[in-house]
Amino acid sequence: MSGKGRTFGSLSLKIFLAIILNDLIDSTGQVFMKKGLITSAAFPFDLHEIIFFISRNISSPLLWIGIFFYAVNFFLWIGILSQIDLSLAVPLGSASYVIVPLFAMIFLREQINASQWAGIFLIIIGIFFLSRSTSSLEKPAVS
Amino acid sequence: MLTIMYVLFSEILNTLGQVLIKKSTLLLEQNKKDSYGTFLKKIMRFPGIWLGLFFLSLGLVFWIMALSTTSLSVVFPLGSIYYILIFLASHFFLSEKIDRMRIIGTIFISVGIVLVALQ
Numbered sequence: 001m002s003g004k005g006r007t008f009g010s011l012s013l014k015i016f017l018a019i020i021l022n023d024l025i026d027s028t029g030q031v032f033m034k035k036g037l038i039t040s041a042a043f044p045f046d047l048h049e050i051i052f053f054i055s056r057n058i059s060s061p062l063l064w065i066g067i068f069f070y071a072v073n074f075f076l077w078i079g080i081l082s083q084i085d086l087s088l089a090v091p092l093g094s095a096s097y098v099i100v101p102l103f104a105m106i107f108l109r110e111q112i113n114a115s116q117w118a119g120i121f122l123i124i125i126g127i128f129f130l131s132r133s134t135s136s137l138e139k140p141a142v143s
Numbered sequence: 144m145l146t147i148m149y150v151l152f153s154e155i156l157n158t159l160g161q162v163l164i165k166k167s168t169l170l171l172e173q174n175k176k177d178s179y180g181t182f183l184k185k186i187m188r189f190p191g192i193w194l195g196l197f198f199l200s201l202g203l204v205f206w207i208m209a210l211s212t213t214s215l216s217v218v219f220p221l222g223s224i225y226y227i228l229i230f231l232a233s234h235f236f237l238s239e240k241i242d243r244m245r246i247i248g249t250i251f252i253s254v255g256i257v258l259v260a261l262q
Contacts, residue, residue, distance in 0.1 A: 037207065054204075078168065094252065118258050119258025122255030123255035129248030133244040133248065
């Protein structure tokens, strides 16, 4: 992961793309997880119900595909964290969730309503501010 | 009420996990010639990574349990608490400098996420 090359504010393009990739994998994992889980109407509030919840879902293949995506993502996330501050990586990471509705619009022709557009706009402004953060310079140790 | 507690619990576990992972990457002496695979092999020797992974997984379980009964639009606004926890932990445990740009940017992002999640 290089600190040189093209930059996005004080972030390298490579790190920025890694964060976006991290989020795409995360979103994919979440979709599988959501499809794979049998959720109960009753809220699991004691240990007995928690164990029941887990034992009922543990054999779901979709759930395991979801977990697989999460595992892959974990190895990418370690790399990201080795390069930039935690207080920068976390907000930046969730910011790229904006990509999911944008993709849904472009590829699935889903409608984005006015408040969602406003949200996307605010997130882009937020990313801009984060990229201007003075202490966001990557550690020069790895190139 | 229980849902909120589960979400908060998940966020605290996530914060702890992230700090442990970040701390491990700080402890690792990085070699610029290492490939990504070598880097991973080296970093996985740190117990902090495994403990962090454990906390993250536990956090995910709580998150799933919270989500199984409530809709995302209820849970998402609680997400801004996660950023506050991360900022506090980054400041106190990792001595990161949280400058104004970082705070402003994160506020914009939190509000934006809530708006995107609204249906």
